[in-house]
Amino acid sequence: MLLCMDFSGEKVNILCVENQKNNLRPISTTAVASFERGVVESLELNVSDLGAYLRSKSGKVKETRVSASLENTFHKILIMPDMKSKMLKQALETEVIKAFGNDYQFKHQDLGEVPGPGNKVNKKIMTIGIKRNRLEELSQMFAGSRIKPNIFTAYPVALQTLLEKMGLLSEEHLAFVEIAHPRSRIVIFKGKEIRVTRELSLADKEKDTQISALAKDIYRTLLFYTESFPNQQVAKLVIAGNSTTSEILEDLGQKTGAEIIPFVPESIEGMKEIPYIHPGCLGLALVKPAGFEFGFVPFSIQEKRKTKKTLALSSSVFLVVLLVFALIISRLSFDLKDLNAFQAGTKGEIKLREDRLKELALEFVSQSLEISQPPWSVILLELSAVVPSGVTLKSFTLKKVRKGWQGQVEGVAVGDDEITSLLMVEETEKNFNQSPIFTGVKLTKKELVGIKAEFKIIYQLKI
């Protein structure tokens, strides 16, 4: 259900319509309807009753549109030089603040190009603003209910949409007059331009039986328009409102000389047999949200939306980061698990092999000994080869150490004199060094005892 509410008068005008696909269809209307009446209605409420009404509609309303009163809005057409959108926005802001102060939230619409001085082309910009405080007040009226307005706009904007749908909006000057008690409203349009808006008092019937005062006020407004826009005259007057009488229509026709068009909603496609419907509400109902340029959002709601957006964005980013970490960690954990499983499998296989090795212990020992034992016959033969004649070995040792085999020989060289003996020792050392099976040969002792030379050589086995 679509709920349209107009706050332009003292009372709140309400229109509930069913949104059936694209076909908008008000079902029934009454001046004052009871809350129990049901699904769709058109009514007028005191502001104090609004809370209860909204609560009664809670859950049924899908979309809500609201229009504000004339006294809290402005409408101005500005002629601006052609510039980039950002700069234009700033320039418009300056102009609006200059004209109306800083209390308004405003929107603009490009109405096309107009010739400027010289060859320059200017732009005609329609600006519409609503007082920030009023927007907040309107928004606050819905605070206690679940219904949150989707569109806030100005009363003339809703009327403009209505007239457009009725086929009345053209380049001709047209005034829409809503005659209501205690205040009436007049809005003058020229095409898409909202040129003049004014509120007029409607005197009590008892005091002004001919209702001539209101007709005079309307006439004066039209004269003011002609003065403000020279050579431009309102040709049509659309009259609406539940206080409209045939006397007023006749009087206005006579005074203004304009064509009087009574507001007949039946002329809109899909609306038949409707005795009365508030034009502002109907205009709101006819607004197409897509591409609608004069929808306002109160600052507090903007803040809430911003907060929600930030919350959604931040939590999404956080969740994405969390997800990425979770994926990486779970992937790595799986890898670790797999590795542990492989390791356990390998350990099991090793255990099996070791058990098998127990059965082959004899072969194992046999093979190990075969590998670790040096070729003793080769060593003894080599030993006899490296010892020159005249040299006697007193001892020979070969010992198994961690990195192989290590040994030492002690001997004595007996030459004709000391020098010969020493030379024989050197020859022995040289022979050890040149041997293919000895390595790391070191002469650690060389001592003359008379003409004999005692020596000690340490060595390692090269196998």
Place this chain on the structure above:
Amino acid sequence: MDKTKGIMIGFAVLALLLLVFGTKKIKSIKGQIKEQTEKFEKLDERLNYLKNLEQSLERRRMEGQVLSRIPRVKDPVANKVLMEKFFKLLLSRMGFEAEVRVEKERASKDFPAVIGVNEVSLMIGVKRYTSYNQIMSMFDEFGSFPFGIEIFAIGGREIPVPGHLKFKLKYYIIPEGS
């Protein structure tokens, strides 16, 4: 402070915490993976070694390259005496006059504990020998038993037994049934 800013700062702090702890956790798991991979590589290396060893030992068994063993009894003291007598007999049969000293049996560290090989250290001092061939035939005879020569010495004081030709040997006791 602006609510939006508060939310952003809150989530930024949360994201930062997540980043710190997440990175820490990832590093820790990566460290574990590295450690486990290294362990796994070592295990795999060992497994390959065991496979090759098993193949080679199987081949050896098929070829019948087996060692003789000294008879044993259940009593360790009797075993010691038995071994000493066996050795003396073996050496005297080869024509050596030798001194034999047998030490206590213990678990061998030269082979993996899982195989359960024990060892007995022996010191032999040959007092008299006649030829090089006689010594060589002794080495050959040692080769047909599970003997490992630790020290071989001619003269010197490395092995504390009387004699000119001295050996320090290890006799490996292989579990029955293998």
